[in-house]
Amino acid sequence: MRYKILLVEDSKVIQQMYRNKLLLEEFTVVTADNGMEAIKILSQEKPDLILLDLMMPVMDGYKVLQVVKTDSKLSGIPVLVFSAQGQPEEIERALNLGAAGYFVKATSKPEKVVDKIRLILSQKLKNQEVAHYSLEIRNDTYDAVKLASDFSLNEMKCPNCQQPMLLSLIPDFSHEATWFCGKFYCPKCEG
Numbered sequence: 001m002r003y004k005i006l007l008v009e010d011s012k013v014i015q016q017m018y019r020n021k022l023l024l025e026e027f028t029v030v031t032a033d034n035g036m037e038a039i040k041i042l043s044q045e046k047p048d049l050i051l052l053d054l055m056m057p058v059m060d061g062y063k064v065l066q067v068v069k070t071d072s073k074l075s076g077i078p079v080l081v082f083s084a085q086g087q088p089e090e091i092e093r094a095l096n097l098g099a100a101g102y103f104v105k106a107t108s109k110p111e112k113v114v115d116k117i118r119l120i121l122s123q124k125l126k127n128q129e130v131a132h133y134s135l136e137i138r139n140d141t142y143d144a145v146k147l148a149s150d151f152s153l154n155e156m157k158c159p160n161c162q163q164p165m166l167l168s169l170i171p172d173f174s175h176e177a178t179w180f181c182g183k184f185y186c187p188k189c190e191g
């Protein structure tokens, strides 16, 4: 199976360089010159990974990250960011928005970027066997007391029907490690 990479980069020279490298490594490559174009492509096709520049005209990479990570149909696509700069606050902002990794263009060889892409994709494949879980939390263990009080759940019970609330774990494939988003729900009231 050939993985499809969406390469978003406004510099034609860099776009061409990475496109050639990725094609050589037997990836399928779709390119976009800016964030707006990337979003348009994402409405039509689903890449396995997005390689995203940050500083671009029309729509920058931060905005693309935000759109991808808040859309439930897209949020599972890992986004690897590469940028001209490597300021700590810039890296932190991208990672906080859900980037799976960060490269500084000037100091990163394309081989390293490809290695990282392969690592993320193999991780994603493994994680796909991870399902969605529902757990009941015993109200007297570890942080359960604090958790119940922070969320105003009396002994982890549904305020409506007094059934024990469950913690639903939803896999989030945007991280390298196995990762979940969690949500409380009542199996009786919310099915």
Ligand SMILES: [Zn+2]
Residues within 6 Å of the ligand: 158, 159, 160, 161, 162, 163, 186, 187, 188, 189, 190
């Ligand atoms: Zn209920």
